[in-house]
Amino acid sequence: MGIVYLAEDLKLHRKVAVKKLRDDTASQNARERIQQEARLLAQLNHPNIVALHDVLEETTGNDTSVALVMEYIEGTTLRAWMRERSPSLQQKLSLLMQICLGLQQAHDLGIIHRDLKADNILITKNAKGEPVAKITDFGIAKSQQLDEKTLTAENQLAGTITAMSPEQILGKTLTARSDLFSLGAIAYELLCGSRPFEKHEAGALAMANRITSELHIPPQQAWAGIPEPLSILLDKLLAKEPAQRPESAQVVYQGFALLHKQGMEAEAEDFTATLTDLFTQQKVKSRRRWQRVVAGVAATLVLGAGSYWGWKEITRLEPQYIAVMPVEINGEIRGDENTEALTKTMVRRALMNSVSQLKASALVSFTPKEGQDFETQLQKLKDKGVTDALYARLECARTRCEIALQRVAPESNQIKRQESFTFLTDKNQEAQYRTSNSAALLFASAYQREPLEQVSMSDEDYKIYLDILGRLEAKALDEKDLGDLVSLSDRYPRNAYLYQGISDVAARLFVLDGNPTHLESALRTFEKADNFGISKSLISRLKLFIYGLGDYSEHYQQLISTLETTDFPLAELLSERARNYYRNGDYESGLRHATEAAELNPSADNLYLIALNQIASGKYDDGRITLNETVTTFPEHWSSYSALGVIELESGNLAAAEKSIASIPEELRSYRTTSNLGVAYFLQRKYPQALDTYNQVLEYVPNNVPAMEQMAETYLMLGDEQQAKDIFNKLLELTKNKENLESKLYRALTLAYLNKTPESISLTLSLLREAPEDTDIRYNAAQIYALANEWSSANHYIEQLLAQGMSAEWFNLPAFQQLCAQPQVSEQVKNAICT
Known part of the structure; x- marks a missing residue:
């Protein structure tokens, strides 16, 4: 009925779309429709609805011609967008969320679209290049009493009949839920790749009958791998009876938001039940869970990040990020020369451990610079995003100390709450437990877990424990320290403090030397904790920390999924x-x-x-x-x-x-950092210094694969091919049957240097498929193809690396320099690496 012109607004210097009735369809009904659209659009102002800028009217005699000046959308319809692209599931869900938001605003104003279909959704891009959905064609209402003639005409408009709700086809009263049926048809096609009702050769009447009386094609049939929660959502949207559909577009948005943020996990039974509740009219017994889910969605949307299902407490509690400030001791403590240092360590560790007694809370590491005053420290904590700081000041005289604990807000420098008590320095174990429990009481009761029960060690063992943690704070650990803590945990398996200490010491040692046996030792200790009543929450967090450091990808992912159902911040x-x-x-x-x-x-x-x-x-x-x-x-x-x-x-x-x-x-410096220093020497052609540095790394970490490979290349540059070959043969054994990315990366390069070309290239192709954007993998691919005399492939990856800013010094190796004499190599590469 209309035609749309691209025009320029000469006053505001912008492109606009001018929508005008075609002369041959300018009936009174058509004029009323376009005027209706103008009235409706004038009420709507939403980023996911095409905006109306102006209405132009021209009267000739008794006839009035109307044109709408509208926002110009540079893009395409959703239907064309679906045909021309292969978007990710997250992109599809994002578009559906946007459509829901625009639709909800219309429904809030009492406007029912009545012709919501993929052709009436325009897709453009925002400044970040992300797809944005815009609903258009409001007010071009279809007849609510559809006779055969109308249906036949409608059938020629692609998708219109298949998007109509059963009640619209039957001429019943329409509500906002009628648009939700149409939204379900759009979502089904976008997600499943086909329409919920197959076209019928008998034409529009047969299609209308199918929509009103037959079930839609099950989503699982159109998409075999559809997650159950998403299938439930589509089924609810496409229900025959309006009352069986979700209550509003906002509720549908919340469902898509949960799915978008959580990700698709078909086996997540609790999440499936949650969505079932969300999209079903609930009985009283299940209403409470429904309300909790919706409240959780709203809370996480306010936070601006993920709506993670099953967070029973985190949806109610604001996350707390807590730092422990340096402990201040005034006065004199009688005892050994290190008694004061041990007391300070005791208090600091007690405060750090108190965070594990709080829900929705995480410890933020903090070590201030020497001489930094209190206000400067709080400013640093504010910059780090810390919500609460724990501070302890001790006033001591001989063997008696009065401790004042404060919970401070870095944002305002104000004390939120404080507590004090007195302890004797020869009773440090009792003081440590009391300090932890008292610090936890500085926070609201909703955050508090059960207080720690004291599990005492002998005085001698407790001193060993504090000595080790003191060396940890001073960054002066010995490898023996971890073994000593593990032995203590064998003797005192119910002491929660020991598990935290083992985690911290194992992590520190691993960072220094890269030896995974430290992590394994910690994990073996954690496994026995369940048998001795240690908090599952504490052990889960410690395991996650250790898994994150080592090669435990499968365990790591499983534990993250588990923690999503807890109060983890x-x-x-x-x-x-x-x-x-x-x-x-x-x-x-x-x-x-x-x-x-x-x-x-x-x-x-x-x-x-x-x-x-x-x-x-x-x-x-x-x-x-x-x-x-x-x-x-x-x-x-x-x-x-x-x-x-x-x-x-x-x-x-x-x-x-x-x-x-x-x-x-x-x-x-960690061994990796030391290794990088060796690379800096190597690229500056300081080969003897590079060898010395790599030997330092191997003293820290014997058989470290990256350092050995770099050492072999250094020997090649020094002309010692036999030394290089010996190292490559050793590397072949070290990387055998190893499936982590790093081992496969260096194995592929080693195979190439040992002239095992087919195996090397096969492994390289596998790595490129696994991580196509990884710089190290592309660099090694270039080197491997050069060693295999595959000049064009080597040239391709070198061009990519140069384009992203990699320096020519990286291509001084003999393997790369061979390219300089090859006609297949581009001038760009030759000019960069051959001069």
């Missing part, structure tokens, strides 16, 4: 997911989750996690910006200096890379 869960995606080469997902975690809790670790995913996906400039901001805010976050060194290495700023890594105190 949202930012922590997001950062754990980000780490998991990073370890598995999905850097886009890792970056998204790390960014969400940093928005909720802008800690140094979360910012660092953003940078890691940026670097791994080749976004060096973004990573450099993130890391420079991080070290400005957290000047002693040494991991960020290490990551900056990696960026400068890959960008060819070798002196800057060396300087960044060397700025980390030597005793605090």
